[in-house]
Amino acid sequence: MAKKVQIELGEAELEVMRALWDHGPQTVRDVMERLHERGRTVAYTTVLTFLTRLEQKGVVASDKRDQAYVYKSKISRQSVTMSRIKALVDQLYDGAAAPMLAQLIENERFTPDEITHLRKLIDDLDSKGS
Amino acid sequence: MAKKVQIELGEAELEVMRALWDHGPQTVRDVMERLHERGRTVAYTTVLTFLTRLEQKGVVASDKRDQAYVYKSKISRQSVTMSRIKALVDQLYDGAAAPMLAQLIENERFTPDEITHLRKLIDDLDSKGS
């Protein structure tokens, strides 16, 4: 379970990953359309560049099918999220997650349902123990 | 209280901000020493560049005292944290904080004390309401 030392993804690259996470393996053209839907109207070759770089970084894989390559994500959204949060917590709180979590809880607005859900998550922590 | 639309800080810049947050207003040399203590052995002029850029970005202020300028942060650690988290949540979860929070709670290890504290925070949300 060796974690990549760092999964370094830019903002646009992340949106490409999202397209793959949300809609499964796709061609360059597919991904481009997803990005356009989300308001990022980039050129076809730009998307190609993104995917090529992501493949070099080892976070997506491609295989030729019919005319075009189909790209799929090799990493989970969760691993990226956690990696990012970890970086954040390290950079701002020396790795202590609790204070950041506290701040997050205090500053965000949650619906009653969400609150109930969060409480349940916290409760579950007890039984699990550290 | 209009927040900057975006507080865009690099990783090294963030460490400079931390030095200012943790130890108050300081000279270039002071900040450099803080960075060295934290294992970032950068040159004096590099720190100077950081502080100059941060001032251009409007997040630190300087005033001349004796020989050297003393720099101080103009923004709070909290605002930066929230801004970063917001970016993260937007980028990965379309702005829905709860799912990310949930993932964070599930993946991090907390001490019993921290759990108690977190529970209290959640409880307080109820009384406060949205």
Add this chain to the structure above:
DNA sequence: TCTTACCTACGACAGCGGTAGTAGAACGCT
């Protein structure tokens, strides 16, 4: 006064990420 030490201003450079153009291969239609 000359030297030394420290400070700031300015310029430079490389790597990365976002963005795209062009060239050339491959496929299909006429």
Add this chain to the structure above:
DNA sequence: AGCGTTCTACTACCGCTGTCGTAGGTAAGA
């Protein structure tokens, strides 16, 4: 066979960030 469409490979460029070096000011000691 020739043409248009589509795909990939390559190259390029700009702005930002991390990193310094050099040059020139100024204060303080020899």
